[in-house]
Amino acid sequence: MMFRIGDELYHVAHGILMAKQDRRIDTSHTDVLPTSEWKRTFRRRLIGWYRRHAREMPWRETRDPYRVWVSEIMLQQTQVATVVPYFERFIAAFPDIPALAAAREDEVLRLWEGLGYYRRARQMHKAAGVMVEKHDGRFPRDANSAGQLPGVGRYTLGAILSIAFDARQPILEANTVRLLSRLLAFDGDPTRADAQRLLWAMAEALLPRREAGRFNQALMELGSQICLPRGPRCEDCPAMTLCPTRAAGRQEEIPRTKKKPPPEEVREAAVVVRRRGKVLLLRRDNAGRWAGLWDFPRFELSSQRADAVQRELVEKVRQMTGFSVQPEAKLTTIKHSVTRFRITLECHEARYLRQDVEPQNRPEMRWLLPEELEAFPLSVSGRKLGCLLVEGIGSGAPVSGSAKRSSAKT
């Protein structure tokens, strides 16, 4: 079904829009992709636009597969502006795959501190080991091998192989889901399996024969700079006249998004336990948030009144460590959000009670000097949060990374 919009040709995809409204079409069928003429026009305009508007990024200065890989892992669910400084530090510390493989896990996590999704760092470290063991210390060109590396899913595989090796591999991620949904006027739920099949098929159908990497990056750039979630800048879009969603004025409806439930309110306490000038850290459980990373003793708070909070604090620290503390001051309160939770974190100071007795040093327990804590503060929501990440499980190595307590006076 050809379509005419203004003076431009158009394409079958618009048929989806009309038919979907009639509820006659099963969008799992992917026989509704653009014509060759549409695709040629789109590619030409997209690349032309990209030549003029591609942003500079450190990982775009090269096609070194290692750097492309590092950038793609860091960019998972993380915006470009956030990644840039982390990428620079990471590459400086680990300039190539063997260097990364030779590092300790806690050193890798240190450089990830504050970036989130810490599993990515562990998976990268592990993958570097695999590449040294099985792939001659290089990122494998072979899709089957690359796809088996931990942390490399379908998107990341396509991105790395297309960008670094000029392989004709499609990608699909947040920006291009939005862009392609609009180019297809697809108004179903894009997270559904049939929709994903359609969108991947579209991503593949659009690929040029050569320079798929540049094309894929252009798609993402257009999605992130022009085809915005709300208020897309259609007037500046090289595909404006190719876009049925724009033609129908439905940019705010497509793609459909799910409303998220409001975050749950949680109250937590963190305790800065001091003993002989040192501060206590505990390694967190291997499951859940900040799995296996180091933190101040922290727990969910059920009490309201200050005196009850102090009793709860003493009891909780005893549970977690086996020894007693004397609460001394409330340092500060910090609010921050973590996915579905809105956390109000009270930071308290307490003193180890039995100065004359050595607390048994369990592997999940560390005493750090203040300067070690000051070294690398973890910033959350622009504030110094008293928590600390880092160090592998049972490695016995000294804690190399840290955070600091809030510096509030009271």
Added chain:
DNA sequence: AAGGCGGGGGT
């Protein structure tokens, strides 16, 4: 198929 995993940018 759904849920967990983090933190911050942009409006």
Added chain:
DNA sequence: ACCCCAGCCTT
């Protein structure tokens, strides 16, 4: 205050 972000993995 809210939405969203160069996804992956487990259940």
